[in-house]
Amino acid sequence: MSERQGSLDPNSWPSEERSGGARNTVIGGYRVTDVTFSEREGCPTFMLANINPRFDIGHNLSRMESIVQVAHEVGAGILVLPELCVSGYVWDADHKAEVKEQIKASDNRQPEVRKVLDRISAGLVAGDRGLNMVFFGNVRIDRSHGKTHAHDSTFVMAPGADYNSVFYDKIFLTPLEKLFFDRGSDQRLVLDADCGSMGVMMCYDLCFVEMGKLYAFHDEVDVMITTAAWRTEAVREYSLLGIRLSNYYQFIWRLMNSALAAHNQVWSIGANCVGVFEKTGGRFCGESGVWSPSGIPLVHASHEEEELIVVRNLEIRGHMRHQAKEDFDYSLDFDEVYRDIGDMEPRRVSLGDLSK
Numbered sequence: 001m002s003e004r005q006g007s008l009d010p011n012s013w014p015s016e017e018r019s020g021g022a023r024n025t026v027i028g029g030y031r032v033t034d035v036t037f038s039e040r041e042g043c044p045t046f047m048l049a050n051i052n053p054r055f056d057i058g059h060n061l062s063r064m065e066s067i068v069q070v071a072h073e074v075g076a077g078i079l080v081l082p083e084l085c086v087s088g089y090v091w092d093a094d095h096k097a098e099v100k101e102q103i104k105a106s107d108n109r110q111p112e113v114r115k116v117l118d119r120i121s122a123g124l125v126a127g128d129r130g131l132n133m134v135f136f137g138n139v140r141i142d143r144s145h146g147k148t149h150a151h152d153s154t155f156v157m158a159p160g161a162d163y164n165s166v167f168y169d170k171i172f173l174t175p176l177e178k179l180f181f182d183r184g185s186d187q188r189l190v191l192d193a194d195c196g197s198m199g200v201m202m203c204y205d206l207c208f209v210e211m212g213k214l215y216a217f218h219d220e221v222d223v224m225i226t227t228a229a230w231r232t233e234a235v236r237e238y239s240l241l242g243i244r245l246s247n248y249y250q251f252i253w254r255l256m257n258s259a260l261a262a263h264n265q266v267w268s269i270g271a272n273c274v275g276v277f278e279k280t281g282g283r284f285c286g287e288s289g290v291w292s293p294s295g296i297p298l299v300h301a302s303h304e305e306e307e308l309i310v311v312r313n314l315e316i317r318g319h320m321r322h323q324a325k326e327d328f329d330y331s332l333d334f335d336e337v338y339r340d341i342g343d344m345e346p347r348r349v350s351l352g353d354l355s356k
Helices: 057-074 093-106 111-122 203-207 209-218 248-264 319-323 330-337
Strands: 023-027 030-036 046-050 078-080 133-142 149-157 167-169 190-193 196-202 223-228 236-238 243-245 267-272 274-276 283-285 289-291 297-300 307-312
Touching: 023 057, 030 057, 030 297, 046 057, 046 289, 057 078, 057 093, 057 111, 057 133, 057 307, 093 133, 111 133, 111 149, 133 223, 149 196, 167 196, 196 203, 196 209, 203 223, 203 248, 209 248, 223 248, 248 267, 248 283, 248 289, 248 297, 289 307, 297 307
Parallel strands: 030 307, 046 078, 046 267, 078 133, 196 223, 223 267
Antiparallel strands: 023 030, 046 307, 133 149, 149 167, 190 196, 236 243, 267 289, 274 283, 289 297
8 A cells, every 4th residue: 555545555665676585484483584785704694683572571581592593593693682672662651560560570680581691691602603792672770879770771792791781771762661761871882893883772762863973973883773662553644635654653663764874874773573562452563674874775574573684794884985986975975074063043034924
């Protein structure tokens, strides 16, 4: 169905020329879509988990371990899981006590949680021949300043690193999330690796352009990694034009990732929840995927079903400079032309009442 007919077509993406296909298999009970970006075998292979976490910590941890095993089997180097994939997502104020109990029980330092996370971490390998990095979303309970604060956070596992010390606390919380979580500080997380420099964002952060700008221009990252629990349903209607979108948030997920990549000339990689949220009946829009610095979506998962996306040999450092040969080189213009715009008052001109 087209936008004009009433809904964003989930299968309608910008047209592009493709010369090769995805390999589709089932491994460990998961549908796996496997694509190869380049022949540069020294570049990292990413796996994105397009999954539906439940409000069940044990279930989520078990599935997290099974997905990690698939990552090992397919030779992925970097695995990205979605937001709150351990605790499950929050829902409404009427169940505040139940949600807060779940948040407390989900903390990484809880014995049963830590046992699983430590097993996963111990199985990571250094170098470029195995799984060496896992991004996952969970609650972070901070008691360091005499008060208890709960944060919606992304943690990063890597060989030799304590994942409890490598985290990003979500800065831009939705109104619902503010009921349960404290806003993160303005401290960003930058991961410098042999394959490139990575910045970490979470879900609603995508809607605020300052985050991407700081990561790209101040921190000079090559790729933004976003963990998300991004919903599908919201209505936007322009009745006289015959346009109605019932899945507006899904449209925005695509748009924001493309804009983040193109505006800042970086890669955008997002892992999102998918399917029906058991507590509300609402839907997460899935479509975990990879957007190149051109803003073009290269691969994306289902908007309805669980799926693991494998992207091999992703050249996240320097790709646009190798490819850009046209007269208008957006990347070089960013380097040579861009400067911060001063905080000056605008030249404001009153044109009066033009309706007369």
